[in-house]
Amino acid sequence: MNIALRSLCLAAIAALPAFARNVDTLRAGAPAPDFQLGSNDGKQVSLDSFKGKVVLVNFWASWCGPCRKEMPILEQLNREYHNRGVALLGVNVEPDSAAASDWLKATPVSFPILFDVDSKVSKLYQVEGMPNTVILDRKGNVRYIHRGYQPGAENEYLDQIRALIRE
Secondary structure (H helix, E strand, O other): OHHHHHHHHHHHHHHHHHHHHHHOOOOOOOEOOOOEEEEOOOOEEEHHHHOOOEEEEEEEOOOOHHHHHHHHHHHHHHHHHHHHOEEEEEEEOOOOOHHHHHHHHHOOOOOOEEEOOOOHHHHHOOOOOOOEEEEEOOOOEEEEEEEOOOOOHHHHHHHHHHHHHHO
16 A cells, blocks of 8 residues: 555656646747637637737637727737738637627727637636737747736837847
8 A cells, every 4th residue: 555655646746747837838938839719700710820920819808898998909009010920819718709799890800809718728828817918929939928908008019029020
């Protein structure tokens, strides 16, 4: 019995590094976890298909006040930088995408809105509050993580995007 307990403890200790990597998957400099989600135009969209571009991934919900304030700003950013090698993805985290679709009718955007109805991607990206924005470099690595939104944060997004475009 003592040998079995010791073996179990050693196995658990050996597994800790792998567990730690899975818990801390999202950090600056690390490759962004790939995902595939359905979009507002009915297509499946994969993050990997945007390699070669600077990508801003914004996690949001229609019930989130700061998200509602930020969305028109993100639309403006997309219109200005879309032709400069920047892609913007909005990931809606609501279990029922109908509220998001209804809200987008009044506040349309030109970038893809993806639906994470089972929260798999938001868990993968360790999203704990709304909005949450992750900026990736052209190689698909996480470079910046923004939790929450305050007016003026878009200036920081722009500075970071411009720096990544120049790389």
